[in-house]
Amino acid sequence: MAEVLVYVDHVDGAVRKPTLELLTLARRVGEPVAVALGAGAADTAATLAEHGAVKVLTADAPEFADYLVVPKVDALQAAYEAVSPAAVLVPSSAEGKEIAARLAVRIKSGIITDAVDLEAGDEGPVATQSVFAAAFTTKSRITRGTPVITVKPNSAPVEAAPAAGAVEALSVSFSEQATGTKVTSRTPRESTGRPELTEAAIVVSGGRGVNGAENFAVIEALADSLGAAVGASRAAVDAGWYPHSNQVGQTGKSVSPQLYIASGISGAIQHRAGMQTSKTIVAINKDAEAPIFDLVDYGVVGDLFEVVPQLTEEVKSRKG
Amino acid sequence: MSLRIVVCVKYVPDATGDRHFAEDLTVDRDDVDGLLSELDEYAVEQALQIKEAADDDAEITVLTVGPEDAKDALRKALSMGADKAVHVEDDDLHGTDVMGTSLVLAKAIEKTGYDLVIAGMASTDGTMGVLPAILAERLGVPQVTLLSEVSVEDGTVKGRRDGDSASEQLEASLPAVVSVTDQSGEARYPSFKGIMAAKKKPVESLDLDDLDIEAEEVGLEGAWTKVDSATERPARTAGTIVKDEGEGGKQLAEFLAGQKFI
Numbered sequence: 001m002a003e004v005l006v007y008v009d010h011v012d013g014a015v016r017k018p019t020l021e022l023l024t025l026a027r028r029v030g031e032p033v034a035v036a037l038g039a040g041a042a043d044t045a046a047t048l049a050e051h052g053a054v055k056v057l058t059a060d061a062p063e064f065a066d067y068l069v070v071p072k073v074d075a076l077q078a079a080y081e082a083v084s085p086a087a088v089l090v091p092s093s094a095e096g097k098e099i100a101a102r103l104a105v106r107i108k109s110g111i112i113t114d115a116v117d118l119e120a121g122d123e124g125p126v127a128t129q130s131v132f133a134a135a136f137t138t139k140s141r142i143t144r145g146t147p148v149i150t151v152k153p154n155s156a157p158v159e160a161a162p163a164a165g166a167v168e169a170l171s172v173s174f175s176e177q178a179t180g181t182k183v184t185s186r187t188p189r190e191s192t193g194r195p196e197l198t199e200a201a202i203v204v205s206g207g208r209g210v211n212g213a214e215n216f217a218v219i220e221a222l223a224d225s226l227g228a229a230v231g232a233s234r235a236a237v238d239a240g241w242y243p244h245s246n247q248v249g250q251t252g253k254s255v256s257p258q259l260y261i262a263s264g265i266s267g268a269i270q271h272r273a274g275m276q277t278s279k280t281i282v283a284i285n286k287d288a289e290a291p292i293f294d295l296v297d298y299g300v301v302g303d304l305f306e307v308v309p310q311l312t313e314e315v316k317s318r319k320g
Numbered sequence: 321m322s323l324r325i326v327v328c329v330k331y332v333p334d335a336t337g338d339r340h341f342a343e344d345l346t347v348d349r350d351d352v353d354g355l356l357s358e359l360d361e362y363a364v365e366q367a368l369q370i371k372e373a374a375d376d377d378a379e380i381t382v383l384t385v386g387p388e389d390a391k392d393a394l395r396k397a398l399s400m401g402a403d404k405a406v407h408v409e410d411d412d413l414h415g416t417d418v419m420g421t422s423l424v425l426a427k428a429i430e431k432t433g434y435d436l437v438i439a440g441m442a443s444t445d446g447t448m449g450v451l452p453a454i455l456a457e458r459l460g461v462p463q464v465t466l467l468s469e470v471s472v473e474d475g476t477v478k479g480r481r482d483g484d485s486a487s488e489q490l491e492a493s494l495p496a497v498v499s500v501t502d503q504s505g506e507a508r509y510p511s512f513k514g515i516m517a518a519k520k521k522p523v524e525s526l527d528l529d530d531l532d533i534e535a536e537e538v539g540l541e542g543a544w545t546k547v548d549s550a551t552e553r554p555a556r557t558a559g560t561i562v563k564d565e566g567e568g569g570k571q572l573a574e575f576l577a578g579q580k581f582i
């Protein structure tokens with residue numbers, strides 16, 4: 001069976017969930033060969049093997065952390081040349097998309113970004129995308145070269161599928177461009193202890209209706225009762241009430257959880273673009289005419305400061 | 321030495337309009353009003369600020385690849401304060417994908433001459449967000465993308481990139497390709513004076529011949545990807561909406577329990 005390259009997103013060897021989802025999709029089109037780069041790359045092997053990687057190609061060098069994007073493109077290209085895969089799959093993070101796009105130019109292949117599903121087809125993998133703020137679903141293929149496809153988080157289940165996962169060192173020679181953009185400092189984001197926004201099964205978001213940074217405690221309390229991630233509309237972020245890294249929407253994160261709870265959010269098209277594919281949508285808004293109510297499975301017209309705390313209490317008491 | 325800045329701006333269908341596909345599965349541009357992509361206004365704004373910081377010793381060219389109407393986007397950028405514009409327009413460009421568009425932009429940028437290219441973080445219709453990285457690859461210059469803060473001094477561009485897991489400070493020598501996010505600072509409104517001045521600013525038109533690009537390299541036929549189908553997402557089935565009369569939170573909990581979320 002043809003091999004499929006899977007680019008591994010990991011933090012010091014801890015594989016992030018979207019990569020495991022990619023392995024599920026990769027197995028539909030071929031045998032997954034994982035590519036893990038940077039500090040802790042080899043530590044990813046056990047997890048990747050459990051989820052279907054037949055091989056894990058690893059490389060570590062200071063360049064991966066010290067310079068932006070290009071060293072990783074060089075490495076992925078080296079893997080591509082070593083394996084001659086049937087497709088290359090990359091998680092749809094901002095960096096993942098840039099890596100994939102530059103690789104596609106180099107290997108003269110077409111690229112599809114932000115797929116939400118992938119199936120094998122007669123003429124190569126068929127990718128499903130959700131476009132125009134999720135108003136349309138398209139199915140596309142790559143017609144030239146080796147398909148390079150980036151896939152959004154929460155697009156497939158994580159499945160156990162034990163495979164060999166043999167670790168092999170990948171030899172990479174860096175291009176002249178590799179050291180073009182220096183990373184002069186890096187400040188890791190502080191962990192909140194809550195699930196990652198794009199990976200969470202439940203997201204609880206607050207908007208302008210939350211009316212103040214201190215009031216976000218109400219949203220956080222509900223999130224914590226449900227084990228959820230916290231999101232925010234751009235209005236709430238622009239007002240400085242919540243960090244931009246938690247923004248949901250066109251210019252923030254795109255989420256697709258099992259349950260999305262919007263409080264004090266009107267439901268502007270740019271916000272919908274980032275949450276419309278959520279399985280179940282719930283909203284609390286005091287304006288019965290708010291467009292968010294067009295999307296909901298369940299909506300409560302009311303003051304979020306009454307409804308949300310009551311809901312939180314109820315969740316806590318039901319969970320015991 | 322004057323700093324030559326090229327800003328890539330896209331003319332897009334209004335996101336608040338009813339966007340859909342044409343029969344050939346390209347974006348239908350006829351039924352929805354077009355405008356300068358809001359996310360590219362941030363790129364124009366940062367170009368203007370860089371020029372101001374360089375005591376005006378810079379020249380800003382705005383560049384678009386798009387249909388006749390795309391001139392509106394150029395006009396808007398000129399009225400914000402850009403100096404001149406380049407419009408690449410050719411019937412053979414209809415249906416071009418990101419690989420073709422980036423080829424055309426790269427050739428046009430080289431022809432114009434540049435020290436710094438500034439793009440938006442993503443187009444509001446295609447939303448791929450990969451074009452700036454591809455441009456850097458094609459031009460063979462550093463990529464300094466997704467910046468929330470940017471400055472240029474002594475031939476060096478610096479900026480802050482807020483990534484998924486960390487915030488990074490980046491630095492590269494010019495020439496370089498930059499893209500800026502909507503966190504980089506509110507874009508200015510064109511002044512009346514700016515709007516009047518824009519009418520007299522030069523707009524150069526280029527076609528594929530001018531850029532030595534063959535028709536087969538672009539357009540729907542030259543695309544490296546193919547959309548096989550586009551279906552409208554079925555409207556979500558109308559949900560239950562209740563008015564809070566003191567029990568709203570409890571009713572919601574009941575619904576969530578029914579769905580096995582609690």
Ligand SMILES: Cc1cc2nc3c(=O)[nH]c(=O)nc-3n(C[C@H](O)[C@H](O)[C@H](O)COP(=O)(O)OP(=O)(O)OC[C@H]3O[C@@H](n4cnc5c(N)ncnc54)[C@H](O)[C@@H]3O)c2cc1C
Binds near residue numbers: 206232235248271302
């Ligand atoms: C290029 C571009 C990109 C954008 N990207 C994004 C993006 O990524 N994400 C995003 O979210 N937006 C984005 N926007 C902005 C978007 O257009 C809206 O302005 C924004 O989503 C509005 O946020 P909101 O719903 O919180 O605020 P509003 O629209 O002001 O809505 C607030 C809602 O809260 C309700 N409310 C007020 N008080 C209470 C209360 N006590 N209890 C219950 N309800 C209450 C009100 O009835 C109202 O419906 C973008 C815009 C542009 C132009």
Ligand SMILES: Nc1ncnc2c1ncn2[C@@H]1O[C@H](COP(=O)(O)O)[C@@H](O)[C@H]1O
Binds near residue numbers: 331451
């Ligand atoms: N046709 C175009 N003409 C000029 N600039 C473009 C065009 N398409 C994309 N861009 C630029 O590339 C950025 C990212 O676009 P995209 O990768 O399509 O999301 C945009 O914000 C623009 O700055």
